[in-house]
Structure formats: C-alpha cells, structure tokens
Amino acid sequence: MGSSNDIADVVVIGAGASGGAFSWRLARAGFDVVCLEQGGWPDPHDYASGRDDWELSRLSYMSPDPNVRGLPQDYPVNDDDSPIAPLMHNAVGGSTIHWSAHFPRFRPSDFRVKSLDGVADDFPMTYSDLEPFFDENDRISGVAGMTGDPGYPDKSERQTRPIPLGRAGETIARGFDKLGWHWWPSDSAILTEAYDGRAACNNCGPCDIGCYRKAKASTDVTYWPKAIAAGAKLKTWCRVQEITLGSDGRADGVVYYDEDGALQRQKGRAVVVACNGVGTPRLLLNSASGRFPNGLANGSGLVGKNLMFHPYAMVTGVFDERLDGYKGPIGCAILSQEFYETDLSRGFVRGYTFQIARSSGPVNTALGGLGGHGPIPWGAEHHGVMRERFGHTLTIAVIGEDLPEHHNAVTIDDDLTDGHGIPAPKVSYTMSENSTRMMDHGIEKSTLVLEAAGAKDVLVNPLLRPAGWHLMGTARMGADPETSVVDAEGRAHDVDNLYVIDGSILVTGGAVNPTSTIQALALYVAERFVERAGG
Amino acid sequence: MTTGETTRSFSKEQTALAAQVMDQLVPARDDFPGAGELGVARHLDGLAASDPALGRLFHDGLEAIESASRRTHSADFADLTSDRKDQVLRAVETGSPKFFAMLVRHTYAGYYSNPRVIELMGLEARPPQPLGFDLDPFDPTTVEHVKERGKIWRDA
Numbered sequence: 001m002g003s004s005n006d007i008a009d010v011v012v013i014g015a016g017a018s019g020g021a022f023s024w025r026l027a028r029a030g031f032d033v034v035c036l037e038q039g040g041w042p043d044p045h046d047y048a049s050g051r052d053d054w055e056l057s058r059l060s061y062m063s064p065d066p067n068v069r070g071l072p073q074d075y076p077v078n079d080d081d082s083p084i085a086p087l088m089h090n091a092v093g094g095s096t097i098h099w100s101a102h103f104p105r106f107r108p109s110d111f112r113v114k115s116l117d118g119v120a121d122d123f124p125m126t127y128s129d130l131e132p133f134f135d136e137n138d139r140i141s142g143v144a145g146m147t148g149d150p151g152y153p154d155k156s157e158r159q160t161r162p163i164p165l166g167r168a169g170e171t172i173a174r175g176f177d178k179l180g181w182h183w184w185p186s187d188s189a190i191l192t193e194a195y196d197g198r199a200a201c202n203n204c205g206p207c208d209i210g211c212y213r214k215a216k217a218s219t220d221v222t223y224w225p226k227a228i229a230a231g232a233k234l235k236t237w238c239r240v241q242e243i244t245l246g247s248d249g250r251a252d253g254v255v256y257y258d259e260d261g262a263l264q265r266q267k268g269r270a271v272v273v274a275c276n277g278v279g280t281p282r283l284l285l286n287s288a289s290g291r292f293p294n295g296l297a298n299g300s301g302l303v304g305k306n307l308m309f310h311p312y313a314m315v316t317g318v319f320d321e322r323l324d325g326y327k328g329p330i331g332c333a334i335l336s337q338e339f340y341e342t343d344l345s346r347g348f349v350r351g352y353t354f355q356i357a358r359s360s361g362p363v364n365t366a367l368g369g370l371g372g373h374g375p376i377p378w379g380a381e382h383h384g385v386m387r388e389r390f391g392h393t394l395t396i397a398v399i400g401e402d403l404p405e406h407h408n409a410v411t412i413d414d415d416l417t418d419g420h421g422i423p424a425p426k427v428s429y430t431m432s433e434n435s436t437r438m439m440d441h442g443i444e445k446s447t448l449v450l451e452a453a454g455a456k457d458v459l460v461n462p463l464l465r466p467a468g469w470h471l472m473g474t475a476r477m478g479a480d481p482e483t484s485v486v487d488a489e490g491r492a493h494d495v496d497n498l499y500v501i502d503g504s505i506l507v508t509g510g511a512v513n514p515t516s517t518i519q520a521l522a523l524y525v526a527e528r529f530v531e532r533a534g535g
Numbered sequence: 536m537t538t539g540e541t542t543r544s545f546s547k548e549q550t551a552l553a554a555q556v557m558d559q560l561v562p563a564r565d566d567f568p569g570a571g572e573l574g575v576a577r578h579l580d581g582l583a584a585s586d587p588a589l590g591r592l593f594h595d596g597l598e599a600i601e602s603a604s605r606r607t608h609s610a611d612f613a614d615l616t617s618d619r620k621d622q623v624l625r626a627v628e629t630g631s632p633k634f635f636a637m638l639v640r641h642t643y644a645g646y647y648s649n650p651r652v653i654e655l656m657g658l659e660a661r662p663p664q665p666l667g668f669d670l671d672p673f674d675p676t677t678v679e680h681v682k683e684r685g686k687i688w689r690d691a
Contacts, residue, residue, distance in 0.1 A: 052662055
C-alpha cells in the first residue's frame with residue numbers, strides 16, 4: 001500500500017455540494033485540507049447540451065441514475081426494495097452537476113417539527129442560527145431571486161434578478177393568482193446576470209445534463225476554484241474504501257484506491273464524510289472494525305436508518321397554447337408554498353411545496369415528459385398526441401415532507417460491489433400513510449391550479465420513481481448519542497474527530513429541495529470546527 | 536459518447552424487420568417519415584452491438600415478432616396488412632413487455648433526435664448551446680399582490 005507521510009489537518013471525502021463548501025471554509029482559515037473524490041473534473045464545454053444528440057445523453061452517460069450510467073466512478077445501488085430510485089452524480093461538483101439548482105431554504109418550522117407538531121425531532125439549531133450561513137452560501141453560489149417572499153423571513157438581497165418565467169411560468173402564475181394562492185419566483189442557484197467571473201444563463205434548458213456556461217452553481221465552478229486557490233488539495237479518481245482508526249480509537253485517515261487502482265493511505269487529524277445520504281452510511285458501515293463491529297460511529301445503530309427522499313407526485317398540464325417549456329432552466333421558474341405548514345384538517349401533518357418545472361425536448365416528451373407519464377402511444381395515434389404535448393405542457397412537482405422512519409434504510413448489499421470490489425449499498429423504502437395522504441392532497445390541488453391556468457388535460461403520476469435526488473437522514477444530528485449519529489456540530493458521538501456534513505445529518509427533510517440547507521449546515525459545521533481549533 | 540452506430544449486431548433480415556416494426560410504432564404521416572423509413576433501425580442496431588444484454592433482448596424480441604406473425608397469420612410480418620401488424624405487435628407488447636418497452640424507448644429516442652424530424656416539428660436543428668434562447672426578464676410587479684397578502688410562514 002502506498003502512503004504519504006504527510007498528515008493532513010482534514011481529510012474530506014467527496015467533492016460535491018457539502019464537501020466543496022466545507023473544504024473552502026477550512027482552507028480559507030489556513031487548515032491543510034485534502035479532499036478525495038471518486039470521479040474526475042467535468043469539462044463544461046464537453047456537456048451534451050452543445051451536441052446534436054444532447055437528449056440521448058440523459059438515457060446513458062448523463063442519466064442521474066448511477067445504475068443506468070454504470071461508469072467506472074459510479075457504484076451500483078440495489079434499489080429493488082424502493083419505489084423511489086436514488087439519484088446522484090460522481091465528479092467534482094457531485095450531484096450539483098445534474099441538479100436543477102432549485103434553491104429554496106428550509107423554513108423556520110422545518111427545524112422545529114417536534115416542538116410545533118409533535119412529530120420526528122427538532123434540529124439542534126434554528127433557522128436564525130443558520131441564517132448567516134445561508135447568506136454566505138448564497139454569496140458564493142450566486143442566487144437568482146427576489147426579496148419580499150411572504151413564505152420566508154426577510155432574506156438578504158439576492159445576487160441576480162429572478163429566472164425568467166417564460167410562457168410556462170406566466171401561465172401557471174395566472175392559475176395561482178386566480179385561486180389566490182401563494183407563488184413566488186424561486187430562489188435558483190443560476191445566474192441571470194454575470195457574477196463573480198461567471199456568465200449569465202442563456203435559458204438553454206437542460207440544466208440536468210450539466211451547465212455549459214457555468215451559470216449554474218455546481219461546486220466545481222463555485223467553491224472548488226476558491227478552495228484550491230486557498231490551498232486545498234483535491235485528488236480526483238480516488239475512491240475511499242474505509243476510514244481507519246488509530247489505537248486511541250480516533251480516526252487517523254483513510255484507505256483509498258488511486259486513479260491507477262493502487263491502494264493508498266491518506267493520514268489526517270480529522271476525517272470529514274461528505275458522500276451523500278447513501279454514500280456516507282455505505283462508507284461508515286463498510287468501515288466496521290473490532291471496536292465498531294456494526295459500522296463506524298454506529299453506537300446508536302442509526303447509521304443508514306431514517307432515509308428520507310421526498311416523495312414526488314408529478315402533475316402535468318396540457319395546454320392548447322404554446323408554452324415553449326424547453327426554453328429556460330428546466331426546474332426553476334416559480335414555487336408555491338400555499339400548503340407548506342401543518343393544517344391537520346387536511347388529513348396529514350406537515351406539508352409540501354409546488355415546484356414548477358417547464359418541459360424538455362422532443363425525446364423527453366415522447367418518453368413521457370418531466371412527469372414520467374410513460375411513453376406516448378405508438379401507432380396511428382402517435383403523431384397527434386405528440387403534437388398536442390410537445391411545447392404545450394408544464395409540470396407541477398409536488399415535493400412532500402418525508403418524515404424519518406427507521407425501516408427506511410441504507411444497508412450493505414450481500415452481493416453487489418463497485419468496480420473496486422467494495423461492497424455496494426442497498427436501499428429499502430416504503431411510503432408512509434402520511435406521505436400518501438399528502439401526495440393525494442397535492443395532486444388534487446395541482447389539478448385545480450392547472451385547470452385554473454387553462455389546462456385542457458391533466459396527467460397524473462402519483463409517485464415518480466426516478467426522483468431520489470434528495471438523500472437525507474442516514475446519520476442524523478442531535479444532542480443524544482442514543483438517538484443520533486453526530487452532535488450539533490457534525491461530530492460523531494462515538495469518534496470525536498470524525499465529522500459528517502452532507503444530507504445524511506438532516507434530522508428531518510423539510511418540503512423543499514435541500515441543497516441550500518445542506519450547504520449552510522456544512523458551513524456551520526466548518527465554522528464550529530474553526531472555532532474549536534482556535535482559528 | 537458513442538451510441539455504437541458504426542458496429543453492427545443485426546443481420547440484413549433483422550434490420551429489415553426492425554424497420555417494418557418501427558414504421559408501425561411511429562408511422563409516416565403528413566410530412567413526417569415513418570421511423571423505419573428514417574433509418575432508426577440502425578440506431579437500434581448500434582445499441583445492440585454496444586450492449587450484449589440489450590442485443591440479446593432485441594434479437595429475441597424480433598424473433599418473437601416474426602414467429603407470432605407466422606403462428607397467427609401464417610405469413611411473414613412484412614407481408615401483413617397494417618392492422619394485422621398492429622395486432623401482432625400488441626400481442627408481443629403483452630407477451631414480452633421488457634423487450635417492447637426498450638424497443639419503443641429507443642425507437643422514439645432515435646426518431647426524435649434526428650435533425651430532419653426536429654425541423655419538421657418547427658424547431659431549429661441545433662443543440663441548446665451555445666445559442667440558448669431569449670426570454671423576457673422577470674417583471675417584479677407581477678408579485679406585488681402576493682406580497683401584500685402577508686406572512687404565511689410559522690414562527691419557530
């Protein structure tokens with residue numbers, strides 16, 4: 001095994017949303033940071049959005065589903081026991097490469113669901129505690145949006161003006177207005193004006209296959225250049241096999257496969273896991289040892305438990321008029337949080353967000369559109385249905401709060417391994433009764449708003465399968481070592497120099513896309529780390 | 536990334552059968568060519584050549600179509616009327632759902648990524664980048680009334 005004598009102050013595993021933010025903060029404070037990433041550097045000009053066959057890339061090497069891509073840097077996930085397929089991307093930037101960059105924050109109530117609604121648990125901090133970190137993350141990312149949203153406490157000035165509505169956004173906004181329901185231009189981590197050396201979005205459409213112009217805030221173009229300039233070392237094509245412990249029971253580094261497939265050691269004074277809500281429990285469980293036979297830092301037995309995805313119901317309106325939804329960022333226009341807060345008379349606790357998605361190209365339309373409504377009919381009807389749909393739809397994504405349940409879990413699969421022979425994860429997930437009732441409500445209300453907006457036909461997908469964008473809860477934070485994996489500062493209860501900073505630490509999932517909250521938490525953990533070190 | 540269109544997996548007969556089938560899935564209509572006529576079978580062939588499991592699925596599936604045709608109509612698929620071709624395909628759709636779903640998926644993908652079809656749909660046959668699209672900037676006055684409604688979040 002190769003080994004460097006250099007002992008890093010901090011070894012970060014994973015160069016995605018949280019790993020990028022954390023590495024930047026620590027490097028800026030003068031710490032010697034080494035980050036290991038199993039994928040490579042993307043080249044934005046190589047993204048398929050610049051090629052004629054761009055839509056085919058979604059079906060193969062740019063699919064968000066690692067089981068479809070099957071690239072060497074990917075690991076397979078056994079998702080046979082889950083109605084929702086986990087999605088992720090492995091590269092510098094992680095899943096921010098494929099995300100739609102819809103960037104709402106958790107709302108204040110999301111941090112206090114136990115106190116307010118008697119369900120799950122509270123976060124060990126409040127919205128106010130995180131606010132400076134939300135703001136800092138917004139400044140680094142560059143957020144399009146507008147202050148004044150009655151759905152949130154006042155926010156700092158957004159970096160650029162909101163994303164254009166386009167005809168799809170204007171049309172659905174009219175529906176919300178007709179019903180008197182809340183809507184607002186979404187905070188989006190996409191620049192509408194040049195900012196910090198990056199170009200403005202030119203509304204090309206498919207943010208999900210990588211942003212050609214660096215207008216979307218994937219961390220390969222936001223945090224990483226800054227982190228590296230501040231001295232962080234980023235080693236690509238390095239896949240960590242396990243985290244190792246010294247004789248004192250503290251983490252002393254990691255063992256990883258380098259680009260040539262040789263096993264190497266990287267020593268560190270602290271180890272920080274940022275591998276997402278599936279990859280993180282996989283690594284901790286794979287790092288079992290004599291001292292931790294059930295997985296590293298798993299004294300609580302909760303590593304891998306409480307997996308939350310956010311169930312997505314997709315409701316698509318078909319309109320007579322042209323909406324041209326293939327123009328403009330695919331997942332960013334407006335949102336509505338009319339049904340976000342708990343109202344028990346609806347038959348469920350907590351609530352959901354409507355995220356308005358536009359539409360995409362002809363291939364995507366023919367295969368069922370963003371709502372996953374199944375291929376349009378073949379045969380004599382084919383062209384007629386295609387003509388009705390293409391450019392004439394918009395889709396409401398109902399994002400429901402997904403409360404933590406022990407039986408929703410990431411475990412290690414008995415047989416499956418990645419290309420290095422490292423055991424791969426298995427996810428098991430069941431929709432709860434509360435989530436099912438919530439989705440039913442969301443479908444009914446989406447249908448109303450689409451009809452108010454003038455839709456002539458409404459297509460319903462009650463549960464989108466390729467919707468596991470949000471991987472959360474599998475190493476949750478809390479004060480009590482019996483009921484949480486890491487403490488309020490992201491530090492494992494069982495190993496005081498081991499940290500988790502990705503979506504795994506979320507106590508509950510909110511009812512919004514979680515990345516801005518995950519990154520704010522990573523910066524919060526970084527700040528506490530620096531303070532403790534007297535930095 | 537290649538879809539493997541330079542390598543071949545299908546025999547001449549299989550390519551011809553695939554084209555016949557595709558012309559039923561996406562038939563010619565008005566100015567639009569049928570998917571078989573457009574040459575989408577070559578796209579399928581390329582995929583079959585680059586992925587052995589998919590190749591087996593397609594070989595077996597095409598065989599199932601031909602044998603269903605001979606069994607139920609005592610004729611080659613190519614010689615059936617359009618209605619009978621559809622009948623055979625509906626039977627195979629039910630009997631070999633995995634094959635049929637992949638056949639439809641890749642037929643649509645090959646057809647709707649073809650520049651000729653894209654132009655027939657009234658679009659420019661160009662990728663989204665580098666040109667992008669022009670959209671009017673957001674008009675802040677459109678949400679004044681939403682703001683006036685007041686706070687809808689809960690203190691916590």
